[in-house]
Amino acid sequence: MRTVVASLAALAALGAQASCPRPLQVPLAPIGVSVSFDGNQATGIYPTLLREVAADTGCQLEVQRVPRARQQKLFDAGQAHLLVPASATPARDAKAEFVPLIQVRASLLTLGSDPAPPRSLAQLLAKPDYKLVVVRGFSFGAAYDSAIATLRQRQRLVEEADTVGVARALQRGLAQGTVMTASILVGTLMVEPELQPLLKQLQSSPLDELGWNASGLYLSNSSLSKAERDTLRTAFGQAARNGRVWQLFNEHHPPGSLSQSIRPLP
Incomplete structure (x- = not known):
């Protein structure tokens, strides 16, 4: 029996290696408790998810820290295999496969x-x-993208490399507000000691054009093989369906803080 089990395990490992025969590049940008860095070590919701998927599939997912705009450029140029996290947009759909989480x-x-x-x-x-x-490079759908383009043209837009920059711009009064998922900014304020007092001042107001949408990750059509996409789609999809993704969000946020901005897939 041990020989059979060992043989099955070996075959599974070989199958995983065949699906991901080389290291895959996953640049990440700091986003509060979703993605943070201690030196070169990535922590938070998505780095944890990436490590678990790597362990389950045998795929080697190599993480590097970059600004959000750089992350998108690397993905567009085929120099990154995954874009994590990301909202679905028509422009991204044209060159990559979206996996909702x-x-x-x-x-x-x-x-x-x-x-x-x-x-x-x-x-x-x-x-x-x-x-x-x-945050330069963020997108929350077509209505958001159109509004941002108009504000940029009217010189009423301040663009920052990350959410810490956004929080500091609000603190200094350089802008009256920001548009993003509330949990992203809350997570940023939680992990930045000098910004934590802003949590008591933070207010969230819904915008008519921005409803509930799927968020997840993109798998590159150009830099990933079909076998690699199949392996990763299955693994990430399973993590969403079995509740692991939702569990990670709840583990990293205060109880009751997610109801207005994040919910599990139906």
């Missing part, structure tokens, strides 16, 4: 009390003095 809803996030925050992107655009700060 969670549902997210972006909202308008502000510091302090605004008695009448914009309730839609259209209202926000109609306020001539309203500035927004965002």
Whole structure:
């Protein structure tokens, strides 16, 4: 029996190696508790998920720290095999395969009390003095992308390399608000000691054009083989279906803090 079990294990390992015969490049950008770095060591929700998928599949997933905009450029150029995390967009769908992991809803996030925050992107655009700060390379769908392009053209957009830069821009009053999934900014404030006091000031307001959408990762069509995509799609999809992804989010966030911005796949 031990020989049979050992043989089966060996065959499984060989199958995994055949599916991922070379190291796969996965650049990551810091995003609060979702992705953080201690030196060269990546920690947080997605690095944990990547390590677990690597262990399950035998694929070697090599992580490197980069700014978010650089992460997208590497993926577009075929120099990165996975884009993690990512929301689904038509531009990305044209060159890669989307694997949903969670549902997210972006909202308008502000510091302090605004008695009448914009309730839609259209209202926000109609306020001539309203500035927004965002992470360069983030996308939350077509309506978001269009609004960001308009604000950039009107010189009412502040673009930062990461969410820490966004929080500091809000703190300094360089912009009135930001648009992203609330848990991303909450996670950033949690892990940055000098920014933690801002948690008590943070307010979230839904925007009409931004509903619930899937978030997950993209597998490159150009730099991954079909066998590699099949292996990774199955492994990440299983982690979403069996509740592991949702469990990781809950482990890294305060109880009850996710209901307005993140929920498991239906």
